[in-house]
Amino acid sequence: xxxxxxxxxxxxxxxxxxxxxxxxxxxxxxxxxxxxxxxxxxxxxxxxxxxxxxxxxxxxxxxxxxxxxxxxxxxxxxxxxxxxxxxxx
Numbered sequence: 438x439x440x441x442x443x444x445x446x447x448x449x450x451x452x453x454x455x456x457x458x459x460x461x462x463x464x465x466x467x468x469x470x471x472x473x474x475x476x477x478x479x480x481x482x483x484x485x486x487x488x489x490x491x492x493x494x495x496x497x498x499x500x501x502x503x504x505x506x507x508x509x510x511x512x513x514x515x516x517x518x519x520x521x522x523x524x525x526x
Contacts, residue, residue: 446452459467472479494504 494506497503497505
């Protein structure tokens with residue numbers, strides 16, 4: 438990887454990842470111009486996908502044949518704000 442991507446930038450600077458014809462800001466507008474210059478055919482519309490099957494659970498971790506079922510939902514537990522957060526060094 439180039440060293441310029443590894444070193445940190447000065448405060449207030451922004452890393453430029455994409456520029457030119459395919460920059461995010463003008464990509465959609467310029468793609469038609471680029472295709473016309475290359476005399477390329479316009480892109481075909483994506484085919485309609487079949488409706489995905491509903492999620493029926495995760496596979497069993499042992500046999501990979503059966504399905505695991507949700508038997509309970511556990512709410513997240515919060516720490517006591519006055520309690521110790523970390524043991525002293």
